[in-house]
Amino acid sequence: MTGIVKKVIRYRNKAEGIGTNSRAVKYLKQDYEELKRSCLDRGRLFEDELFDAEPSSLGFKELGPYSAKTSGVTWMRPKDLHQRPKFIVEDATRTDICQGALGDCWLLAAIASLTLNKEVLHRVVPHDQSFDDEYAGIFRFEFWQFGQWVEVLVDDRLPTKNGELLFVHSEEGCEFWSALLEKAYAKLNGCYEALSGGSTTEGFEDFTGGIAENHDLNQPDPHLFKIIRKALDRGSLLGCSIDITSMNDQEAVTSLKLVKGHAYSVTGADEVEYRGNTVELIRIRNPWGQVEWNGAWSDSSYEWSSVSDHDRQRLTNRKEDGEFWMSFSDFLRQYSRLEICNLTPDALTSDDYKKWAENNFEETWRRGVSAGGCRNYPNTFWMNPQFVIKLEDVDDDPYDGEDKCTFIVGLMQKNRRKMRKMGEDLETIGFAIYEVIEVYYRQFHLKKDFFLYNASAARSETFINLRELSNRISLPPGEYLIVPSTFEPNKNADFYLRVFSEKPADFQYVHKSTQIMHLKVHYVTFLVEVHHPKTAMINSLIYVFQDFEISVYELQKILNTVISKKKIEFEGFCLSTCHQMINLLDKDGSGKLGMVEFKILWTKIEKYLVLFKERDTDDSGCMSSSEMRLAVEKAGFRLNNALHQVIVARYSEPNLTIDFDNFVSCLIRMESLFNTFKTLDKDEDGTIELNMIQVSHPLILILTFWTI
Numbered sequence: 001m002t003g004i005v006k007k008v009i010r011y012r013n014k015a016e017g018i019g020t021n022s023r024a025v026k027y028l029k030q031d032y033e034e035l036k037r038s039c040l041d042r043g044r045l046f047e048d049e050l051f052d053a054e055p056s057s058l059g060f061k062e063l064g065p066y067s068a069k070t071s072g073v074t075w076m077r078p079k080d081l082h083q084r085p086k087f088i089v090e091d092a093t094r095t096d097i098c099q100g101a102l103g104d105c106w107l108l109a110a111i112a113s114l115t116l117n118k119e120v121l122h123r124v125v126p127h128d129q130s131f132d133d134e135y136a137g138i139f140r141f142e143f144w145q146f147g148q149w150v151e152v153l154v155d156d157r158l159p160t161k162n163g164e165l166l167f168v169h170s171e172e173g174c175e176f177w178s179a180l181l182e183k184a185y186a187k188l189n190g191c192y193e194a195l196s197g198g199s200t201t202e203g204f205e206d207f208t209g210g211i212a213e214n215h216d217l218n219q220p221d222p223h224l225f226k227i228i229r230k231a232l233d234r235g236s237l238l239g240c241s242i243d244i245t246s247m248n249d250q251e252a253v254t255s256l257k258l259v260k261g262h263a264y265s266v267t268g269a270d271e272v273e274y275r276g277n278t279v280e281l282i283r284i285r286n287p288w289g290q291v292e293w294n295g296a297w298s299d300s301s302y303e304w305s306s307v308s309d310h311d312r313q314r315l316t317n318r319k320e321d322g323e324f325w326m327s328f329s330d331f332l333r334q335y336s337r338l339e340i341c342n343l344t345p346d347a348l349t350s351d352d353y354k355k356w357a358e359n360n361f362e363e364t365w366r367r368g369v370s371a372g373g374c375r376n377y378p379n380t381f382w383m384n385p386q387f388v389i390k391l392e393d394v395d396d397d398p399y400d401g402e403d404k405c406t407f408i409v410g411l412m413q414k415n416r417r418k419m420r421k422m423g424e425d426l427e428t429i430g431f432a433i434y435e436v437i438e439v440y441y442r443q444f445h446l447k448k449d450f451f452l453y454n455a456s457a458a459r460s461e462t463f464i465n466l467r468e469l470s471n472r473i474s475l476p477p478g479e480y481l482i483v484p485s486t487f488e489p490n491k492n493a494d495f496y497l498r499v500f501s502e503k504p505a506d507f508q509y510v511h512k513s514t515q516i517m518h519l520k521v522h523y524v525t526f527l528v529e530v531h532h533p534k535t536a537m538i539n540s541l542i543y544v545f546q547d548f549e550i551s552v553y554e555l556q557k558i559l560n561t562v563i564s565k566k567k568i569e570f571e572g573f574c575l576s577t578c579h580q581m582i583n584l585l586d587k588d589g590s591g592k593l594g595m596v597e598f599k600i601l602w603t604k605i606e607k608y609l610v611l612f613k614e615r616d617t618d619d620s621g622c623m624s625s626s627e628m629r630l631a632v633e634k635a636g637f638r639l640n641n642a643l644h645q646v647i648v649a650r651y652s653e654p655n656l657t658i659d660f661d662n663f664v665s666c667l668i669r670m671e672s673l674f675n676t677f678k679t680l681d682k683d684e685d686g687t688i689e690l691n692m693i694q695v696s697h698p699l700i701l702i703l704t705f706w707t708i
Contacts, residue, residue, distance in 0.1 A: 019148030020346065021123050021209075027152045027188065032140045035153065045077070045137030048155040051187040058159060059193025060421045069101060073166060075157040078131060078176045081165070085131045087139075088177045100167035104195040107185065108168060109263050110203025111178060113239055120237070120347065124207045125177055141184040144209035146414050146496045147360055152184040159192070167192065189417040200263075202467050204237060204341040211410040211470050211500050215338040217331075223400065225280050225328050227340075227472070229269045230397070230502075235353040236342045238266035240284065243336035257294045258334055259286065266338070267323065272311045274303065280328035281315070292324040293334075299324060342408060342500055356500040359507035361387060362414075363641070365486055365493050368625035368648040368656040370641045373489030374463060375432060375451070380489045380626050382448045385641060386510040387482045388436065393503035394477060404474040407501035409433075411460070411484045412468035414494040428487040429495070430463035432456040436479050444638075445510050446481065447630070463487045481510070490656070549592035552578045559605070563660070566609060569621025570660050577665040584672050608664050611635055622657035628666075635667050637674075 019025050026032075028050050039046045051057055053075035055065035063070050078085035099108055114121045129139055142151050158179055159166040168182045185206075186192040201212030217240075221227060231238060244250055244261040252260045268283030281297060297303050304312050315325060326334070345355040363385045365371035372383035391405035398404050409431060416426050434450075435457045457480060458473045484497055499507055550558070552575060560572040585597040593601065611634055615627040623631065625648045632639065632647070639647075651662040658666075681687070 021142060021149045024142050024149040024151040027150045030153045032138065032151065032153055036134070036136045036138050039136035039138060040134060046155045047137075047157070048153065048187075051154060051183075053155075053157045053159075057186070057191055059191050061193065062196070063102075063191070063193040073159050073161055076160045076163075077137065077156050078158070081158075081160065081163070082174050084174065086175050087130050087180075088125075088127060089172070089175050098169050098171055100165060100169060101161075102167045102182075102192055102195060103197055104168075104182070106198040106200045107182070107195055107203045108178075109200045109239075110207060111181065112263060113200075113204065113237060113265065114207055117237060120208055120343075123347070125181060131176075139180050139184075141181055143185065143188055143206045145188070145206065146412065147362065149209070150188070152188050154180060154184045154187055156180060158183065190421055194417045194420050199466060200239070201339055201341065204339070205412075205468065208237065208341055208343055208347055210236070210341045210343040210347065211408050211498055212468070213340045213342070213408065213470055213472060215340070217335050217337055220332055221472075224332075224338075225269065226397070228266065228282070228338075230354075231340050231342065232266075232269055233354050234342065234356060235348045236340050238341075239339045240264050240266055240331075240335045241337055242334065253291060256334070257291055259291060262286070264335075268325075269328075270315060272307045272315070275306055281325050282328050282331045283315075283323065283325050284331075286322040286324075290322055292322060293326050295326060295330060297325045297327055297330075356408075356502070357504040358498065358500055359389075359505065360496065360498040361507075361509050362494070362496050363484075363509070364645070365491060365495065366641075366645045366648070367490040367492050368652060369629075369645045371489055371491050371493075372485060372626075373491075374430060374485050374487050375456075376487075377489050378448060378452055381483070381485065382446060382451055383489075383626055383629065384483050384485045386445055387484075387497065388479055388508050388510055389482060389499060389501075390479045390506040391475060391477050391501070391503075392505070395474075395502050398474075402476075404476055405501065405503065405505070406472065406474045407499050407505065408470055408472050409460075409482065410468055410470040410498040410500070412496040412498070414496055416467060416493075426465040426467060427491050427493050428463050428465045429469055429484065429493075430460040430487065431469070431482055431484040432460075433458040433473065433475075434481040434483070435475075436481050549590065549594055550598055551592050552582055555581065555593065555598075563605075563609070567619075568609070568613065568616075568660060569619065573661050573664070577661055577668070580665055580668045580672065584668050584675075604668075605664060608635065608667060609660070612660050612663055620657075622653075622659050623663070625652055625656045625658065628652070628658045628663065631663070632667070632670075637667075637670055 030050065035046060047053075055070060055073075058064075058070050058073065059067075061067070099105055114124060124142055126140060126142070137156050138153060139156060140151055140153050142149050144150075156176070158176075165179055168178050170176070170178060182192075182195075186195055189195060201214060204210065204212045215221060215224060215227075228238065241263055242258060242260045244252075250261040254260065265285045266282060267285050270281050270283070271278050272281060273279075279297075284293070286292065292298060295301070299316065304316055317323065342356060344358055348355055363370075365384070370383055370385055372380035375381055389407070391407070393405065394403040395406050398406075411429055411431050413426060413429060416424065419425075433456055434454055436446075457475060458471075460469055460471050462469075482497070482499075484495060486493060499505065556573055556575060556578045559578070563570055563572070581601055582591060582593055585593060585601055587597070611631045612623065614634075615623040615631050628647070628651075629644055632644075647666055648656065651666045652658050
């Protein structure tokens with residue numbers, strides 16, 4: 001299935017509400033109720049053929065079929081491992097998540113954070129599952145994947161070694177929701193080994209659908225306290241941690257009773273009057289439920305005696321429950337990093353929370369077409385996909401008192417974990433943002449000159465090889481162009497671009513309409529002179545035609561002879577191109593061109609030759625794919641990225657160059673396709689309806705996908 005077709009299906013599903021958490025997409029088209037009922041009726045436990053209990057499900061390298069780590073692995077069900085297995089005992093807690101032989105601590109930290117938010121947890125881990133009532137060996141989980149929720153089914157055969165779970169397991173040994181969740185996530189990403197190495201924010205996003213931010217507390221944003229307060233008002237998930245310098249520091253407790261290398265949650269932010277000054281406070285929770293900070297503003301510290309009774313009663317909770325206050329300044333000194341997962345509007349059911357406005361687009365970088373690289377490559381940077389965001393309403397509570405609009409840009413690479421088996425890895429990505437003032441700039445894909453003479457208004461802090469790069473940005477009201485890119489040009493990748501804005505904002509893909517422009521062609525003196533009823537002379541070369549018509553072989557001979565005298569490196573038109581020329585202009589279906597038809601064709605070729613020479617500046621007889629894009633537009637066609645992608649794939653050489661034969665073939669073919677479309681567009685509304693016979697016609701099929 002082509003990328004264009006997949007995109008159409010995604011848009012259709014979204015319009016029908018498919019892909020929401022309440023109506024998740026069925027991964028690999030597996031239906032939970034149908035499969036479970038079938039297993040119960042047959043009296044057999046579910047065995048997932050799409051993620052079978054075999055070595056390929058474990059991995060491809062370190063966990064490959066012949067690796068030492070997978071030697072002796074057997075797949076066992078929970079009822080084979082424990083007399084009375086439970087899916088979840090009472091409530092999910094952090095002790096349900098103990099790491100095994102897989103390097104996916106990033107994922108387990110995200111799962112542990114899930115246990116602190118029951119509403120979010122229940123979205124990912126449906127609790128109506130057990131090993132008791134109607135047990136059929138089948139379990140389901142839901143994950144967010146690039147704009148939609150996906151329901152993933154697994155059987156409960158788990159990899160074990162020496163009778164113990166190989167990967168994640170519960171501390172008590174009788175709970176299996178975390179092990180089954182890990183298996184479902186491994187299935188979604190291709191295998192267990194694909195989960196090795198990652199960022200906790202990636203897990204946050206796949207469990208919530210939100211955009212995650214990372215803040216380095218050694219270099220904090222000057223408005224970080226206000227950012228935290230606003231995030232809490234919007235129901236965001238916040239986590240913080242203290243970096244370790246060696247494995248000996250892992251979960252080491254400091255003299256101030258803070259745990260290194262341990263994931264904490266930020267649960268509140270407030271201000272109090274203390275001895276005539278305003279003090280900013282942060283409330284933090286240790287998921288252990290104990291071991292609390294004993295410094296300033298801790299539960300029993302003397303600072304509380306110097307605040308108002310109202311504030312003291314409102315904020316203090318004097319018991320060992322793992323939750324404590326500390327000053328924001330101490331927070332910055334003691335902790336190393338803060339992670340904020342900003343949730344989508346649909347993730348928050350309560351009206352108590354303010355909600356982000358969300359916009360998103362799926363697009364691609366394609367070699368030679370839309371993968372222009374970063375600003376370091378000015379000749380190709382303009383080829384990247386471009387998006388316009390219109391910011392009108394300013395923030396209610398601006399960070400620095402100025403009228404600005406705050407938004408978060410999240411640029412995410414798609415499906416890269418799945419591609420690890422094929423040796424693919426994450427690309428290095430980033431984005432730049434430009435202010436657009438002139439109306440023209442808002443409508444058309446901007447070219448090289450714009451970026452040469454205009455500085456960016458904002459950009460990503462860095463280019464980095466993470467699945468998602470996100471940055472919080474505040475700009476004055478206006479219209480801005482967002483240009484996402486890989487660091488180097490010609491890198492193929494699919495991406496998902498999201499913008500969360502404090503106020504609703506218009507966000508559009510700069511999608512040049514697919515159309516042919518009406519150009520006035522002034523006929524020049526034609527080179528063909530008829531001297532005899534059966535003779536035509538072109539530049540003193542005489543050819544004899546039968547019945548005043550030119551066959552495909554005669555056309556090839558004429559054109560190649562004439563073009564060879566035009567000072568262009570050219571091996572000649574192939575028969576396929578000549579056939580296309582005749583098909584474009586042959587009105588009577590004879591398969592030949594008359595003199596008038598030939599005259600029209602030659603006028604076109606002369607124009608194409610001028611365009612080609614303008615772009616072939618080194619007289620090599622070829623143009624680059626980026627030059628081809630500009631030449632096609634000057635020829636009268638405005639196309640979108642999808643069409644340019646088809647053109648480069650069909651007409652360029654492996655080194656992304658296009659010769660004159662392919663250039664002419666491309667333009668002739670496009671004109672034929674557009675003419676066909678116009679013929680079928682009876683009411684000239686830009687849309688056509690096709691019956692089965694028309695759809696099956698190759699030209700119509702290509703045209704249909706090109707114009708989506």
